[in-house]
Amino acid sequence: MRPRSITQRKTLNGVVTLIAGSAAVFGLCMLVWILYTVVSRGIGAINWDFFTQLPKPPGMSGGGVANAILGTVMITAAATIIGVPIGMMAGIYLSEFGQESKFANTVRFVANIMMGAPSIVIGVFAYTIIVLRFGFSGYAGAIALAIIMLPIVTRTTEDILKLVPNTLRESALALGAPEHKMIFEVVFRAAKSGLVTGVMLAVARVSGETAPLLFTAVNSKFWNWLMVGETGNLTVTINDYAKSAFNDQNTMAWGASLLITAGVLFLNITARLISRDRKAKR
Amino acid sequence: MAINIEQPNISQRPHKSPANKLFRMLGAACCCLIVLVMAGIVIELFIKSQLSMNTFGWGFLTSSTWDPVNGKFGALSSISGTIVTTIIALIIAVPMSLVVSIFLVELAPEKLSGIFGTAIELLAAIPSIIYGMWGLFVFVPIMGKYINPLLSKWFGNTFLFSGPSSSGLGILTAGCILALMVLPFITSVMRDILMMVPPVMKESAYGLGATTWEVTKDVSIPYGLRGMVGAVFLGLGRAIGETMAVTFVLANDHTLSSSLFAGGNTIASTLAVEFTEASDGLYLSSLVQLGLVLFLITAIFQIIAQVWLKYAGKNGGRS
Numbered sequence: 001m002r003p004r005s006i007t008q009r010k011t012l013n014g015v016v017t018l019i020a021g022s023a024a025v026f027g028l029c030m031l032v033w034i035l036y037t038v039v040s041r042g043i044g045a046i047n048w049d050f051f052t053q054l055p056k057p058p059g060m061s062g063g064g065v066a067n068a069i070l071g072t073v074m075i076t077a078a079a080t081i082i083g084v085p086i087g088m089m090a091g092i093y094l095s096e097f098g099q100e101s102k103f104a105n106t107v108r109f110v111a112n113i114m115m116g117a118p119s120i121v122i123g124v125f126a127y128t129i130i131v132l133r134f135g136f137s138g139y140a141g142a143i144a145l146a147i148i149m150l151p152i153v154t155r156t157t158e159d160i161l162k163l164v165p166n167t168l169r170e171s172a173l174a175l176g177a178p179e180h181k182m183i184f185e186v187v188f189r190a191a192k193s194g195l196v197t198g199v200m201l202a203v204a205r206v207s208g209e210t211a212p213l214l215f216t217a218v219n220s221k222f223w224n225w226l227m228v229g230e231t232g233n234l235t236v237t238i239n240d241y242a243k244s245a246f247n248d249q250n251t252m253a254w255g256a257s258l259l260i261t262a263g264v265l266f267l268n269i270t271a272r273l274i275s276r277d278r279k280a281k282r
Numbered sequence: 283m284a285i286n287i288e289q290p291n292i293s294q295r296p297h298k299s300p301a302n303k304l305f306r307m308l309g310a311a312c313c314c315l316i317v318l319v320m321a322g323i324v325i326e327l328f329i330k331s332q333l334s335m336n337t338f339g340w341g342f343l344t345s346s347t348w349d350p351v352n353g354k355f356g357a358l359s360s361i362s363g364t365i366v367t368t369i370i371a372l373i374i375a376v377p378m379s380l381v382v383s384i385f386l387v388e389l390a391p392e393k394l395s396g397i398f399g400t401a402i403e404l405l406a407a408i409p410s411i412i413y414g415m416w417g418l419f420v421f422v423p424i425m426g427k428y429i430n431p432l433l434s435k436w437f438g439n440t441f442l443f444s445g446p447s448s449s450g451l452g453i454l455t456a457g458c459i460l461a462l463m464v465l466p467f468i469t470s471v472m473r474d475i476l477m478m479v480p481p482v483m484k485e486s487a488y489g490l491g492a493t494t495w496e497v498t499k500d501v502s503i504p505y506g507l508r509g510m511v512g513a514v515f516l517g518l519g520r521a522i523g524e525t526m527a528v529t530f531v532l533a534n535d536h537t538l539s540s541s542l543f544a545g546g547n548t549i550a551s552t553l554a555v556e557f558t559e560a561s562d563g564l565y566l567s568s569l570v571q572l573g574l575v576l577f578l579i580t581a582i583f584q585i586i587a588q589v590w591l592k593y594a595g596k597n598g599g600r601s
Binding site: 013017020023035041090097098103107120147154178204243250253254265268 | 577
């Protein structure tokens, strides 16, 4: 290494800090810009009608996206009901029973690959396997989202359960508790906030998904309480309205973007606060 | 009087109780379900793309004709669009995330790095369609008015930046938006890796009188290099399969062009735009085959990333 004077080295250090700092500021500015755009353009669309009215035909002002809000909530809830219990059971198995067995490692490997699978491919899968047989429905969309959730919930459940100290398990077993009681009444209690955080993050992740819903739930202008047939939802509404030539619909798309962004960020921040509380308690 | 101690019945040991067995089996079944779904995706996509495979054979991957009217389909323009947008995204995002993560972990004051770090993680959670909306309404006009004309003035005689540039749509714009989207993701993974460098190693370097940058360059980066490469692979997997961030700005153009200003398409954007329009069996089958190609590409990169990270883990992250 070439010897250099202390001044040179310190200058280099300063220059690098400056470059890195400005890159960080630049990146953050771009992203704040995106958020600012969503808020400033979307806020105009938000009013009472936005939450309570059905969409108006193209070219007419007013109306809302009430049916799409309902649809997004129902589809996400259905996906959570399907995806979370299965994912959690798989996570429990991997953490408590599977451990380092060949089977468990294969499942982990597959789950990781599934986590990286593009969401639109999951949508195509849901289309060929459900929609081709039963037609469009909110349930097809929910199943697609559940498939996306499944590996996420599995891996986070496993990671969080592994943090629970083994002594807790041993004490429960020594008292004669069967394994399922040990897990649900001792391990789950110790890991509660972590599990809640994990599930909330998974819900946040899928509630903003558009691609898997494009050709499963599609979209609709009407109430659809049963989710049979085309079901309105916020993200596909954004997709449709963003491409529209009508200004009113573009504004609606920004309003829906604001709503979905606010929802996703709210879930994320709440989840973080919950897990921070847990850390603080320790 | 004999003391009657109740002997525990062996068959009633909690471990062997039927409820316990059922519980274990349920867990194993859920694990199997994950594997089955994954296998189901591959098999189902494979079956549904048979028609297109039989009609076009390997030519599907090498032909750039995409003509739904006459029933001729080739994936080359989609595949090249996917690759080019991903490369642009990584060229921009990887150095930036490296620099930003170094800033967050090594250089920034602790308070600032906490705030920045949380902000970046939150930004990674924003749905991709928001990036797409922003791209279409805000970024495309800027590209069309300022950046593209400038690029074509400077580099207009090279093949990459030739042709009309004023629309602002096209491959370059899509790549930039993609870069913005994967930036928070790669940064947060790289940050986690840099934070895993043992403090003792850094402290000993500081003790020798090294500056912060020297510690970063000679201790932290070499220590976390493998993990960082893994992070790039993860970002790559994200960028390749991303749909909503790029669909709006690509103009869904299936002609193959060397110019980055030209409209284009990626596999994901083609699926998003055309899937509901697919009227006949061959069209649908070709689209499903596109989906299969995309899935296999991302799966390959995932597998590489996994094996790589596992290897990195065994070596304690050192290269």
